[in-house]
Amino acid sequence: MPRQARLDAPGALHHIMVRGINKSAIFKDGKDRSRFLDRLGENIFETQSSVYAWTLMETHIHLLVRSGQPGISTLMRKLLTWYAQYYNRRHRRTGHLFENRYKSILCDEESYLLALVRYIHLNPVRAKVVKTMNELDGYPWSGHRMIIAKEEYPWMDRAHVLRQFGGTKRKAIGEYRRFVQEGLEDGRNPMLTGGGLIRSRGGWSQVLALRRKGEKEPSDERILGSGDFVDRVLQEAEERQLRQMKLRRRGKGIEDIIQEECRKRKVSEEELRKGGRRSRVSEARAAIAYRSKEELGISGAEIARYLGVNTSSINRILVRMDELIVK
Numbered sequence: 001m002p003r004q005a006r007l008d009a010p011g012a013l014h015h016i017m018v019r020g021i022n023k024s025a026i027f028k029d030g031k032d033r034s035r036f037l038d039r040l041g042e043n044i045f046e047t048q049s050s051v052y053a054w055t056l057m058e059t060h061i062h063l064l065v066r067s068g069q070p071g072i073s074t075l076m077r078k079l080l081t082w083y084a085q086y087y088n089r090r091h092r093r094t095g096h097l098f099e100n101r102y103k104s105i106l107c108d109e110e111s112y113l114l115a116l117v118r119y120i121h122l123n124p125v126r127a128k129v130v131k132t133m134n135e136l137d138g139y140p141w142s143g144h145r146m147i148i149a150k151e152e153y154p155w156m157d158r159a160h161v162l163r164q165f166g167g168t169k170r171k172a173i174g175e176y177r178r179f180v181q182e183g184l185e186d187g188r189n190p191m192l193t194g195g196g197l198i199r200s201r202g203g204w205s206q207v208l209a210l211r212r213k214g215e216k217e218p219s220d221e222r223i224l225g226s227g228d229f230v231d232r233v234l235q236e237a238e239e240r241q242l243r244q245m246k247l248r249r250r251g252k253g254i255e256d257i258i259q260e261e262c263r264k265r266k267v268s269e270e271e272l273r274k275g276g277r278r279s280r281v282s283e284a285r286a287a288i289a290y291r292s293k294e295e296l297g298i299s300g301a302e303i304a305r306y307l308g309v310n311t312s313s314i315n316r317i318l319v320r321m322d323e324l325i326v327k
Helices: 030-047 072-091 109-121 133-138 158-162 169-186 196-201 204-212 227-249 254-265 269-273 279-296 300-307 311-326
Strands: 013-019 050-056 060-066 103-107
Touching: 013 072, 013 109, 030 050, 030 060, 030 072, 050 109, 050 158, 060 109, 072 311, 103 109, 109 158, 109 169, 133 169, 158 169, 254 269, 254 279, 254 300, 269 279, 279 300, 279 311, 300 311
Parallel strands: none
Antiparallel strands: 013 060, 013 103, 050 060
16 A cells, blocks of 8 residues: 655644664764754754654654744755764765654644653653653753753744743743653553554544444544544645646646756756756756655655656755755
8 A cells, every 4th residue: 555645734733753774773872962953953943843842762753843834844854864964974884774754743733732742752761761750851862851941952942832831931840840740650642652543532442432333533644633633634735735736637747847947957858867967967857856846746756766866866956955945
């Protein structure tokens, strides 16, 4: 069964999970983690996104992000492409660092913001890296320390989280910490694990109860929220896809974009598809990749097939184009 496209929209709340390929380490030491956070901060500011929670583990990453105008895919492509190149250079390795696709779940902020902040910040406890609340307070690779004012990261929106707990900073920090402590004692939250409907209904037992009543509720693996929220998100996604399909129905396709850009830059399609590296050819390839993604919604892998290069090359091109557009 083919994988579904990620759901993305400016202003949406996303729970993002990134894992090392074959469960391998993606951080060797504190320097790796620090460089990752530095780059994350740069990309957050560039894309005008917001971070509410994060945790860096040895083999995986959790982020809770509200996407900016360019969308979550732009942010993650810029971040992960840069970090993989940095990591491979520093540790003298080659090949992929991350699993092929990071996981992104679009979430109903009103219902799940605080539960997700707690879930993500308790990850070191569930992984038994730390055992107590005091140890979690001292864990340096989590946004929890930022929220309780023991660390400063200007790119993290601590204020938005604390506003949910109280009017004064001191009271809000105390209430937030008590909220996290309750999660530590309660254990795993069934709302935040399993498939889409299992998450949204709060566990498999609730799904079975729903079925026994003969009731149905819309669900999607890519979404955490009620049936109404799922319907709304999917409708918005469908409207975006329809706009792209209209272009295709009018006969607009990647071959048309290839011809337009080659003609504009006076390069041959043959040289383009054979991987030519002249500056004009590279410029044409970059313009084709970006227009194909933005105008037609074509994936990097499909663009790569048309242009005769590998997917990682297209992803690097899109990162560079994103940086130019954001600036």
